[in-house]
Amino acid sequence: MSLTATGWKNKNGTKDRSCNCGSWKQHWINGTDKSWPKQCCVKGCSNDATLGAHIINKNVSGEYIIPACDSCNQLVNEFDLKGGITLVSANKQETCEK
Numbered sequence: 643m644s645l646t647a648t649g650w651k652n653k654n655g656t657k658d659r660s661c662n663c664g665s666w667k668q669h670w671i672n673g674t675d676k677s678w679p680k681q682c683c684v685k686g687c688s689n690d691a692t693l694g695a696h697i698i699n700k701n702v703s704g705e706y707i708i709p710a711c712d713s714c715n716q717l718v719n720e721f722d723l724k725g726g727i728t729l730v731s732a733n734k735q736e737t738c739e740k
């Protein structure tokens with residue numbers, strides 16, 4: 643899926659959400675068929691990617707999951723993504739629970 647890399651924000655209030663995959667990290671892996679990246683997908687960040695973060699964009703419909711680190715998962719301002727990042731829909735009806 644090719645989506646814009648700019649202007650993303652964390653979706654608040656997703657901490658208690660879960661899906662059939664067991665974790666949002668696993669949800670991303672299942673959705674992409676790729677191996678989990680070493681680094682966080684937020685541009686300018688070189689921390690280890692430890693979790694699947696829910697992100698939204700005012701120019702894109704829906705919510706998406708990206709590999710991110712703990713601190714980027716708590717960003718309140720808009721951020722950009724590194725190039726070539728695969729975003730997986732967080733909509734369970736379209737992915738793991740369809």
Ligand SMILES: [Zn+2]
Nearest residue numbers: 661663669738
């Ligand atoms: Zn899932």
Ligand SMILES: [Zn+2]
Nearest residue numbers: 682687711714
């Ligand atoms: Zn990060």
